[in-house]
Structures are given as structure tokens and as C-alpha cells.
Amino acid sequence: MSSAEVGIIGYGAIGREVARICHALGMKVLLNDPHINGIGQVSLDELLSNSDFVVPLAIANAETENLMNRAAFAKMKRGAHFINVSRGNLVDEA
DSSP states (O other), X not given: OOOOEEEEEOOSHXXXXXXXXXXXXXXXXXXXXXXXXXXXXXXXXXXXXXXXXXXXXXXXXXXXXTOBOHHHHHHSOTXXXXXXXXXXXXXXXX
């Protein structure tokens, strides 16, 4: 049985802690943050299409406003769960 994959958008202090916990639970972690280079870093499209869980934790600014919109949700893996713990306008709630 393969382990669940979690996609974390944003790899600040909270993202690093979520990644640490997910690794401890045996999950594969995919990361998307244009401000870091590292293990697990993938494109947003790859993260969305491969993750069983998507957790947006990016900073809220003009670049990330409505990052998760209708098009982004359509790219998510069928049956994936979206865990919105973000602040600001990362998610287009309309």
C-alpha cells in the first residue's frame, strides 16, 4: 500500500512544521514555494494533480491572491481533500 501524499503550498515556519508532522506519519510531502529550493519541491500543477491532501500555507500577497481558484481546484486529484488553514485571500471562495 502506498502512503498518502500531502501537498503543502508555502514553506515558511508553519509549512515546515506541517511537513515534519506529515513525514513522521509516513506521508510523502510535496512542496511548492517559489522562494525555496529543496527536496520535494514541485510545480503547483504537479502538487495539485498528485496530492491526496492539499494544504495552502503561502503568504498572502498580490502574487498569491486567489491562488486556489476554479482552475486550480479542477487540477486537483480526484478524491483529494483541500484543508484550508490559510489566511488572507489565497482561496477564491466564490
